[in-house]
Amino acid sequence: xxxxxxxxxxxxxxxxxxxxxxxxxxxxxxxxxxxxxxxxxxxxxxxxxxxxxxxxxxxxxxxxxxxxxxxxxxxxxxxxxxxxxxxxxxxxxxxxxxxxxxxxxxxxxxxxxxxxxxxxxxxxxxxxxxxxxxxxxxxxxxxxxxxxxxxxxxxxxxxxxxxxxxxxxxxxxxxxxxxxxxxxxxxxxxxxxxxxxxxxxxxxxxxxxxxxxxxxxxxxxxxxxxxxxxxxxxxxxxxxxxxxxxx
Amino acid sequence: xxxxxxxxxxxxxxxxxxxxxxxxxxxxxxxxxxxxxxxxxxxxxxxxxxxxxxxxxxxxxxxxxxxxxxxxxxxxxxxxxxxxxxxxxxxxxxxxxxxxxxxxxxxxxxxxxxxxxxxxxxxxxxxxxxxxxxxxxxxxxxxxxxxxxxxxxxxxxxxxxxxxxxxxxxxxxxxxxxxxxxxxxxxxxxxxxxxxxxxxxxxxxxxxxxxxxxxxxxxxxxxxxxxxxxxxxxxxxxxxxxxxxxxxxxxxxxxxxxxxxxxxxxxxxxxxxxxxxxxxxxxxxxxxxxxxxxxxxxxxxxxxxxxxxxxxxxxxxxxxxxxxxxxxxxxxxxxxxxxxxxxxxxxxxxxxxxxx
Numbered sequence: 044x045x046x047x048x049x050x051x052x053x054x055x056x057x058x059x060x061x062x063x064x065x066x067x068x069x070x071x072x073x074x075x076x077x078x079x080x081x082x083x084x085x086x087x088x089x090x091x092x093x094x095x096x097x098x099x100x101x102x103x104x105x106x107x108x109x110x111x112x113x114x115x116x117x118x119x120x121x122x123x124x125x126x127x128x129x130x131x132x133x134x135x136x137x138x139x140x141x142x143x144x145x146x147x148x149x150x151x152x153x154x155x156x157x158x159x160x161x162x163x164x165x166x167x168x169x170x171x172x173x174x175x176x177x178x179x180x181x182x183x184x185x186x187x188x189x190x191x192x193x194x195x196x197x198x199x200x201x202x203x204x205x206x207x208x209x210x211x212x213x214x215x216x217x218x219x220x221x222x223x224x225x226x227x228x229x230x231x232x233x234x235x236x237x238x239x240x241x242x243x244x245x246x247x248x249x250x251x252x253x254x255x256x257x258x259x260x261x262x263x264x265x266x267x268x269x270x271x272x273x274x275x276x277x278x279x280x281x282x283x284x285x286x287x288x289x290x
Numbered sequence: 291x292x293x294x295x296x297x298x299x300x301x302x303x304x305x306x307x308x309x310x311x312x313x314x315x316x317x318x319x320x321x322x323x324x325x326x327x328x329x330x331x332x333x334x335x336x337x338x339x340x341x342x343x344x345x346x347x348x349x350x351x352x353x354x355x356x357x358x359x360x361x362x363x364x365x366x367x368x369x370x371x372x373x374x375x376x377x378x379x380x381x382x383x384x385x386x387x388x389x390x391x392x393x394x395x396x397x398x399x400x401x402x403x404x405x406x407x408x409x410x411x412x413x414x415x416x417x418x419x420x421x422x423x424x425x426x427x428x429x430x431x432x433x434x435x436x437x438x439x440x441x442x443x444x445x446x447x448x449x450x451x452x453x454x455x456x457x458x459x460x461x462x463x464x465x466x467x468x469x470x471x472x473x474x475x476x477x478x479x480x481x482x483x484x485x486x487x488x489x490x491x492x493x494x495x496x497x498x499x500x501x502x503x504x505x506x507x508x509x510x511x512x513x514x515x516x517x518x519x520x521x522x523x524x525x526x527x528x529x530x531x532x533x534x535x536x537x538x539x540x541x542x543x544x545x546x547x548x549x550x551x552x553x554x555x556x557x558x559x560x561x562x563x564x565x566x567x568x569x570x571x572x573x574x575x576x577x578x579x580x581x582x583x584x585x586x587x588x589x590x591x592x593x594x595x596x597x598x599x600x601x602x603x604x605x606x607x608x609x610x611x612x613x614x615x616x617x618x619x620x621x622x623x624x625x626x627x628x629x630x631x632x633x634x635x636x637x638x639x640x641x642x643x644x645x646x
Contacts, residue, residue, distance in 0.1 A: 098540055117548075125546030135541035139559050148555060149545035181640065201545060 047110055049074045049205050049236045050095055055104035057090055057260075064090045066260045067104065072205070072238060077231050079247040079268075080240045082257035083283060088240045091257070092207045095238070096127045109204055125153050128198030132210040134190040136182035142169070142193050143178040146200045154201065161200070168196040172226050188219030192226055205236040212243060242287060248272065256280045332613075343603045358607040359614045362598040366614070369434015369589045375426065379437040382414045386440045394629055396636060407448075414441070430508050434589030436618065442580040442590065446515045447573060453516070454523030459553065461528055472524070479521035484582055487514040492586040511583050519576050526568045530561035563637055570630035574623045591615060 050072040057065040065087045072078055080088045093099040094106060097113055097120040106113040108123045137145050146165035150156040156164070169175040172192035174185075182190055191211055198206060208227065212220045224246050231237055231250045241247070247254050247268055254271040256264040258279050264271060275281045305311040335353025337346050339360060346355035359366070368379045389410045392398055418437070421427035433441075460472035479487070491514035492507060499505070534557055542552040562569070584593035595611045598604065 096544055098543060121546050121548060124544055127544075129541075129544035131537060131541065131544075133537050135535075135537035137538065137541070137556055137560075139563065149547060152551050152555060153546045197545070 046074065048072060048107075049076070049109060050238070051105075051107040052091070052095075053105040053107075055091075055094060055101045055106060057087075057094065057099065057101050064260050065094075065101070068260075068262055070255065070262060070265075072236060074204075075234050075236055077235075077237045077250050077252050078239065078255055079251040079253075080238065080255045080257060081242060081244075081247065081283070081287075082263075085259075086257040087260040088257050089209050092129075092209055092238055092240055095207060096124050096129055098129075121153075125149075125201055126204045128201060128203035128206045130191070130194050130198055130206065130208045130211045132213050134182070134187070134194045134214070136190055136194055136197070138182050141179055141181055142174075142185070145182065145193060146197050149197070150200050165196070165200055168199050169193075171199075171229075172196045173222075186219060187215045188222045191215065191219075191223045195223075195226055195230070199230075205238070206230065208237065208239040208241065210240050210242075212241065244272070244288060256283065258283070343607075346607065354610050354613075355607050356610060358598075358604050358610050362604070362611075365435070365598050366591065366594045366611075367435045368437060369594050370432045371434065371437075372426070372428060372432070375420075375428065378417045378420070378425065378428075379433070379435070382417045383437050383440055385410050385414050385417075386437075386444050390444075394633075396633070411444075430506060433508070435594045436591050438583075438589060439577075439580050439591045442512060442515060442583065443577045445512055446519050446576060446580070450516045450519035450523055450576075453520040455527055455558065457520060457524035458527035458531055461524065462531055476521045476524050479517050480525070484515070484518050484579055485585060487518055488582060488586050490514065507586065508588060511586060511588055515576075515580065515583075518579075519572070522572050522576075523569065526565050526572055527561065529568065530563075530565035531557065533564050534560050566630055566634055566637075570626055574626050577622060577626070578619060591618060 048071045050070070052068050052070045055065055055068040056063065068087075068091060070078075070091075080091065082088050090099055094101045094113075095108060101113075109126055111119055111123055113120060113123060136142075137148070140148065143162065143165050146168060147158065147161040150161040150164065151158060166175060166178065169178055172195055174189055174192055177185060177189060177193070182193065185193065195206075195211075211227070212223050215223065220243070224243060227237075227239070227246065228250055237250075239246070239251075251268050253265055254268050255262055256271065256275075256277075256279075263277050264275065264280050266276070271280070272284070275284055304314040330353070332354050336356050337353055338356050340346055340355070340357035343355070343358070346357055364373065364376060367383075368376050371379050389407060392406065393403055416422060416425070418433060418441075419427060419430070457472045457476060460468045461476065463469055488511055491510040495505070495510055538556055538560065539552065542556040547555065581590055581592040583590050584596065589597065592615055595615050599608055599611055
C-alpha cells in the first residue's frame with residue numbers, strides 16, 4: 044500500500060437543508076484496498092460513497108480521486124466517473140437495452156472503443172459473472188441476482204480503477220445474495236480497489252482490509268475486521284454489532 | 291353446444307341486469323331505425339355516376355349523389371394544381387405516405403431513414419414546384435387539397451418534434467434562463483388558439499416586416515403550425531421524461547456519460563416509448579388541425595370541398611362532400627392509431643418481464 048492513494052476525503056461535509064449528513068469526514072483508500080462501510084441507516088454511508096463519484100456534491104472539504112480533485116468542472120467529474128465504477132442497490136440497468144447493450148454502451152460512447160472489441164469485452168465479463176447465456180435478454184427478463192451481476196459487469200466494462208458498491212444486496216431475495224457476493228469476493232481477490240456499503244458482515248470478515256463504522260454522519264471507527272468485530276472500541280459500534288449480529 | 295355458448299354470451303354481456311337489458315333493447319331499436327335508411331341512402335339508392343347534377347337533382351335526395359364526389363374528386367384531392375399535371379401531387383402524396391409507412395416499420399429502423407427522408411422530401415419538392423427536369427413550374431399558391439394537408443402535417447411534425455424535445459429538455463434543465471424561455475414559449479403558445487396564431491402569421495407578421503421582405507403565405511402558416519405543435523408536443527415529452535426514475539440518470543452519470551449522451555442513449559428512448567399514446571394523440575389532433583388553414587385562404591382537403599360546393603350546379607350536396615372528407619380523415623387517423631397500438635404491443639413484448 045504505497046504511492047498515491049486511490050481515494051482521499053479530507054474534512055468532507057454535506058448538508059441536506061439544515062440536516063448535516065456528513066461531518067468532516069476523513070478517509071483515505073489506498074490502491075487495491077478493500078473497505079467495507081457499515082452503520083445504522085441514515086448514518087451517511089451512501090452519501091459518502093456517492094460523493095466520491097460526484098453523484099452528490101460535497102459542501103465543504105476536499106475529495107481527490109486518482110489524483111483528480113472533484114470540483115465544479117464537469118469534464119473532471121465525468122473523467123472521474125469513467126474511472127470509478129458504481130453498483131446501486133436497485134441495479135438501475137437500462138431496461139430498453141439488452142444485457143449486452145447495457146455492457147457495451149459506456150465503453151463505446153465514453154471510451155470510444157470499437158463495437159466488436161466492446162462486445163468481446165462484454166462477453167468476457169458476462170463469463171466472469173457467470174451469465175453469458177443471458178446476453179441477448181432484456182433486464183426485465185432476469186432475476187434480481189442476475190440483474191445485479193449484470194450491473195457489476197456493466198461497471199467493470201469501463202475497466203475502472205476502483206469500484207463503489209451501495210448496498211448491492213439489500214434489494215435481493217435471500218437466496219440470491221450469495222451469487223452476488225461470490226462475484227464481489229472474486230473481484231476483491233483480483234486486487235480491485237473497493238468501497239462497499241453493506242450489512243453483510245460475513246463479506247466484511249472475509250474480504251475487507253478495513254471496516255469503517257459510521258454513525259450520525261461521522262466515522263466512528265475504522266479498523267481491520269478482526270479488531271472491529273473482536274474488540275469494538277466504542278459503545279455505538281458495540282450496540283450496532285449486537286443489533287446486526289444478535290439475531 | 292354452440293347455441294348454448296351464444297346464449298350464455300348474450301346473457302353475460304347484453305342482458306346481465308335490467309338496466310343493461312334496457313340499454314341493449316334501446317340500442318337495437320335505434321340501429322333498426324337508423325341503419326336501413328342510411329344503407330338505402332348511401333348505397334342502394336345512391337347515384338354513383340352521372341354526367342351532371344341533373345340526375346341527382348331529379349332523385350331529390352332519395353339517394354346519395356356520389357357522382358358529385360366522382361366529378362369533383364380531382365379538385366378535392368389536388369386543388370387548383372394544373373389539371374394535366376395532377377400526377378405530380380398524386381406521386382408526391384404517395385411518396386409522403388411511403389415515407390411514413392417505411393419509418394413505421396421497426397425492422398427498417400436504422401440510420402438510413404434520415405437520408406431516405408431527405409431524398410423523399412427533395413423529390414416531393416421537385417415534383418410539386420417543378421421548373422426542373424422538364425416539369426413546368428407551379429407556384430405554391432396553386433397547391434391544394436390532400437397534398438397540402440399531408441405536406442403541412444409532415445413538415446409540421448417533422449420539424450416540431452425535435453423542437454419539442456429541446457423545449458421539454460430545456461424546461462427540465464436547471465439553467466434558469468433557458469428554463470424561463472422554454473416555459474414562456476410553451477405557455478404563451480398553448481394559451482392562444484391556433485386560429486389566432488394563423489391570423490397572426492398571415493395578417494400581422496407582414497406588417498412588421500420591411501416592405502420588400504415577403505415570406506409566402508404557405509410558409510408563414512407552416513411556421514405558425516410548427517410553433518403550435520411544438521408547444522403541445524413539448525408537454526407530452528416532458529410527461530415522459532418525468533416518468534423516468536432517478537436511478538436511470540444516476541446509472542448513466544456513474545458510467546461517465548455526458549449530458550447529451552445520457553439524454554440521447556438512456557433517457558429519451560425510454561421517455562419517448564412511454565409517451566407513444568399521448569404523442570400519437572397529439573399527432574392525430576395536429577393532422578386534423580391543419581384544416582384550420584382554410585381561414586387564411588389556403589386550400590387544404592376540407593377547403594377544396596367547401597369550394598367545390600360553391601359551384602352552382604353542385605350546391606346542396608354538402609352531406610356527400612363532407613362524408614367523403616370525413617372518410618379520408620378517418621382512414622389516416624385510424625392508420626395512425628392502429629399503428630401506435632401495434633408499436634406499443636411490440637415494444638412491450640420485446641422487453642416483457644416474462645421469463646423464458
